[in-house]
Amino acid sequence: MNGPKDVTRTVILPHAPGGGRAAARIKSGNQTSRTLLPSGFTLIELLVVIAVIAVLMAILMPALNRAKEQGKRAGCLSNLKQLTLAWLMYIDQNDERLVNGDTREYTAMYNPGLKFSESHYNETPWVETDWRTTMTEREKINAIMTGALYPYVNTLKVYKCSTLERRTADAYGAVSATLRTYAIMDSMNCKSWLDRSPDMKMFKKRGEIRDAAFRAVMVDDGGTGMSALGGFTTRDLRTIRGGNHSWWDPPPVRHGEGTNWSFADGHADYHKWEDPRTVEFGKQTRPTANSPQQPDNPDLIWSAQVVWGNR
Numbered sequence: 212m213n214g215p216k217d218v219t220r221t222v223i224l225p226h227a228p229g230g231g232r233a234a235a236r237i238k239s240g241n242q243t244s245r246t247l248l249p250s251g252f253t254l255i256e257l258l259v260v261i262a263v264i265a266v267l268m269a270i271l272m273p274a275l276n277r278a279k280e281q282g283k284r285a286g287c288l289s290n291l292k293q294l295t296l297a298w299l300m301y302i303d304q305n306d307e308r309l310v311n312g313d314t315r316e317y318t319a320m321y322n323p324g325l326k327f328s329e330s331h332y333n334e335t336p337w338v339e340t341d342w343r344t345t346m347t348e349r350e351k352i353n354a355i356m357t358g359a360l361y362p363y364v365n366t367l368k369v370y371k372c373s374t375l376e377r378r379t380a381d382a383y384g385a386v387s388a389t390l391r392t393y394a395i396m397d398s399m400n401c402k403s404w405l406d407r408s409p410d411m412k413m414f415k416k417r418g419e420i421r422d423a424a425f426r427a428v429m430v431d432d433g434g435t436g437m438s439a440l441g442g443f444t445t446r447d448l449r450t451i452r453g454g455n456h457s458w459w460d461p462p463p464v465r466h467g468e469g470t471n472w473s474f475a476d477g478h479a480d481y482h483k484w485e486d487p488r489t490v491e492f493g494k495q496t497r498p499t500a501n502s503p504q505q506p507d508n509p510d511l512i513w514s515a516q517v518v519w520g521n522r
């Protein structure tokens with residue numbers, strides 16, 4: 212009973228010769244032991260393990276990247292929803308008037324004496340000028356914080372999609388801080404183009420918007436080009452059906468082969484492009500304002516409908 216303890220431990224040694232496991236029995240009482248020492252990997256075994264890991268990585272990485280992108284896409288939709296809620300609250304508190312969707316890109320619209328339907332006179336932009344590449348980060352922050360929607364959101368982070376890097380080169384190669392990627396439609400009190408088409412009229416008041424669930428307010432658009440940081444626009448359906456099948460602003464392809472939009476009823480949604488020509492033009496590193504002609508492009512038609520209406 213009180214003799215030396217007779218404890219038997221079994222140690223599993225991995226990768227012993229033969230590829231299997233060897234049990235080494237160590238008896239601590241009478242010191243008898245039988246130990247099989249591992250002889251290490253052979254080169255072939257090591258290469259096989261590396262190959263297996265490489266194959267697993269190749270299988271898993273696309274799925275992981277997809278999950279990561281879908282997380283960012285959801286965050287972006289949340290930003291758009293918050294900004295669009297702010298856009299609606301502004302209407303509630305300002306006698307049904309839409310916030311100025313321009314960023315002082317169209318300075319002539321601020322002159323007194325223009326018709327109300329084509330004017331931004333006495334209207335604070337939703338975001339002040341923040342798109343000049345020469346601006347400092349502090350100046351860009353001020354431009355957002357003095358904008359008319361900021362009091363309704365009180366945070367800078369909802370103005371920028373997290374998919375885009377914080378500092379990005381614009382279409383002209385200048386690297387500067389990117390604090391905003393969302394743009395308002397030209398039709399949503401941003402820019403009237405009545406001199407080009409009778410259908411390219413901007414809304415001043417909520418009551419003018421028909422079919423609000425299908426009229427876009429904002430899009431996850433720019434961040435790399437100056438053109439994208441003003442309002443977003445297309446030509447109207449009348450002009451497109453009349454034979455001009457060119458994109459005006461490059462179609463955004465921020466998320467996969469599509470991007471996020473918000474609508475005048477307050478909902479936000481991801482829209483994937485159908486036509487390869489849309490994606491090809493949107494993915495240009497230095498986007499130009501006008502694409503080559505793309506007849507019968509369903510994406511161009513859809514965009515014109517959500518921007519200018521279904522006429």
Ligand SMILES: [Zn+2]
Pocket residue numbers: 283284287288372373374431465466471
């Ligand atoms: Zn986004």
